[in-house]
Each structure stands twice: as C-alpha cells, then as structure tokens.
Amino acid sequence: DIQMTQSPSSLSASVGDRVTITCRASQNIFSYLNWYQQKPGKAPKVLIYGASKYHSGVPSRFSGSGSGTDFTLTISSLQPEDFATYYCQQSYSVPLSFGGGTKLEIK
Amino acid sequence: EGLLVESGGGLIQPGESVRLSCAASGFTVSSNSLAWVRQAPGRGLEWVAVIFREGRTHYGESVRGRSTISKDNSKNTVDLELSGLRADDTARYYCARGLTAPGTNYYDLWGPGTPVTVSS
Numbered sequence: 001d002i003q004m005t006q007s008p009s010s011l012s013a014s015v016g017d018r019v020t021i022t023c024r025a026s027q028n029i030f031s032y033l034n035w036y037q038q039k040p041g042k043a044p045k046v047l048i049y050g051a052s053k054y055h056s057g058v059p060s061r062f063s064g065s066g067s068g069t070d071f072t073l074t075i076s077s078l079q080p081e082d083f084a085t086y087y088c089q090q091s092y093s094v095p096l097s098f099g100g101g102t103k104l105e106i107k
Numbered sequence: 108e109g110l111l112v113e114s115g116g117g118l119i120q121p122g123e124s125v126r127l128s129c130a131a132s133g134f135t136v137s138s139n140s141l142a143w144v145r146q147a148p149g150r151g152l153e154w155v156a157v158i159f160r161e162g163r164t165h166y167g168e169s170v171r172g173r174s175t176i177s178k179d180n181s182k183n184t185v186d187l188e189l190s191g192l193r194a195d196d197t198a199r200y201y202c203a204r205g206l207t208a209p210g211t212n213y214y215d216l217w218g219p220g221t222p223v224t225v226s227s
Contacts, residue, residue, distance in 0.1 A: 001168065034213040036152075043201055043217035044144075044152065050211035087152055091212045094157065094165035096142075101151040 002026050002090050006099030012107040017078045021102045023071045023088035032092035035064055035073045038101075039084045047086075048073065078104075109133035109216050111202045116221030124190040125223055129202030131183045140205035141185040142214065143176065145198035145223075153198070156187060157205065169195075192225045199223075 003026040013019050023033065031051040036044040046055045048064035051071055061076045075082055083106050088099040115127040129141065142157040156166045156176040164176050170189060178185045185202060199222050203214035 030210070032211050034211070036214075038152075043219055044214075045217070046213050046215055049213040050208060053208070053211075055213075055215065089152075089154075089213070095167045096154045096157070098144075098152040098154060 001095055002029060002093060002097055004088055004090055004097050004099040006086075006088055006102050008102060009100060010103045010105065012105050013078055014107045015078050015080060019075050019078060019104065021073045021086055021088075021104075023066075023073070023099050025069045025071075025090055025092075028068050029090045029092035031067050032090055033064070033066065033071045034089045034091060035062075036087045036089065037082075037084045038087065044087065080106075109204065111204065111216055111218035113200060113202050113218045113221035116200060116223045118224045118226060119192050120227055121192060121194065121225055123192055124188060125192060127187045127189070127200055127202075127221055127223070129185045129187075129218060131185070131204070134204070135180070136178050136183050136185055137180040140207075140212075141178065142203045142205060143185075143187045144201045144203055144214075144217075145196075146201070146220075147195070147198040150198075155200070158185060159205075189223075192223075194225050197223060197225045 033051045035048040038044040052064045110132045140159045143155040158176045173191045175188045199220040201220040202218040204216040206215040
C-alpha cells in the first residue's frame with residue numbers, strides 16, 4: 001500500500017502570506033495526486049487534481065506541482081477563507097490513501 | 108452537478124453491524140465510481156472502500172474482511188455494510204463520487220456524511 005506523508009502537520013500564517021504544503025508518496029505515483037480543503041464540520045472539497053490541474057471554481061492563488069513522489073500545494077496570498085485543513089490523496093492505486101493533513105491557522 | 112446524501116448512522120453496540128446508505132441525485136451511480144471515506148473525531152481522512160462503474164470493489168485495510176460495498180442502480184444508491192464494529196470505527200462516514208480525468212481520478216462530489224458511534 002502507498003503511504004502519504006504531509007508536512008507540516010500545522011502551520012500558522014497571516015492574511016497575504018505565501019504558504020507551501022508538501023506531500024511525499026512512498027512510491028512513484030506519477031501525477032495521481034489530488035489536494036482537498038476541509039473546513040470544520042464540512043465535507044472535503046477538491047482543489048487540485050492530477051498534481052497541478054484546477055478543479056472548477058478554485059481560485060488561481062492555489063497551485064499544485066510535482067510528480068513521482070514529491071508534491072507541493074502553494075497558496076500565493078492567503079485569504080481569510082483559506083484557513084482550513086488540507087489533505088493530499090494518491091489515486092494511483094487501491095487502496096487509495098490520504099496524507100495526515102495540514103491545519104492552516106491564523107497567526 | 109449532483110448531490111449525495113448519506114444515512115444509516117447512529118449509536119451502535121460493539122460487535123454489531125451497521126448498514127450505511129448513500130443516495131445520489133443528478134447523476135447515476137451506474138456511470139460512476141462511488142467511495143466511502145471516514146473521519147474519526149479530530150482525526151484525518153481515511154479511505155474505506157470503492158465500487159467502480161462495472162461493479163469491481165476494493166477495501167481499505169482497516170475494514171477488509173468485515174465490510175461490503177454494494178450499489179443498486181435502480182434506486183441510485185450505494186451502501187456500505189460494516190460488521191464486527193469496534194470503538195475505532197467511530198467516525199463520520201462520507202460518500203464521494205469518483206471522477207476520471209486524463210491521467211488521474213479524484214473525488215469531485217461529497218455528501219455531508221453520517222456519524223457512526225460505536226459504544227456500549
């Protein structure tokens with residue numbers, strides 16, 4: 001099974017900051033990497049799929065990059081509504097798996 | 108766009124079984140893969156099971172051997188039956204639709220989830 005490791009597990013930042021979250025797969029997953037955002041009490045929402053493709057309606061301040069085993073999610077200028085928990089997920093092989101999550105908090 | 112609504116959760120005794128149901132609208136389960144993902148209180152997301160369009164199924168390690176995912180195309184629903192419930196099965200269970208794109212696949216639509224609490 002493929003293990004997904006996210007870092008950091010938590011992050012404090014201010015509105016307007018640029019932040020980067022990393023995700024590492026235990027084996028090559030090519031570009032089968034998705035990023036989700038989850039707010040408290042809500043279901044997750046997909047932001048980025050295929051490592052770098054925007055899901056419909058996602059603001060351009062979010063971007064994804066990487067391939068193989070190392071991936072990043074970058075938020076170029078944090079907005080108040082971006083404070084949430086972010087998860088990476090590999091969809092290369094079953095069982096699919098999520099990273100442990102990165103909780104983004106207001107500094 | 109589509110909508111997913113889960114039901115069937117509640118307070119369950121250890122060792123018993125639960126059958127969760129996911130009702131889809133705005134699209135057909137026969138044309139998509141559907142999955143269950145769970146989240147224990149204060150914890151991260153855990154992939155549980157998937158049923159593909161053609162009916163093939165796969166399960167996560169923590170539920171393999173004691174769970175069954177199935178779908179009813181006529182009712183447009185996907186169910187998850189989990190037996191031998193343990194305290195660590197306590198979680199909110201989400202249903203999610205799989206979308207296939209060139210070179211990848213991802214979950215583009217999620218239900219609000221149904222809570223399962225395993226306790227005596």
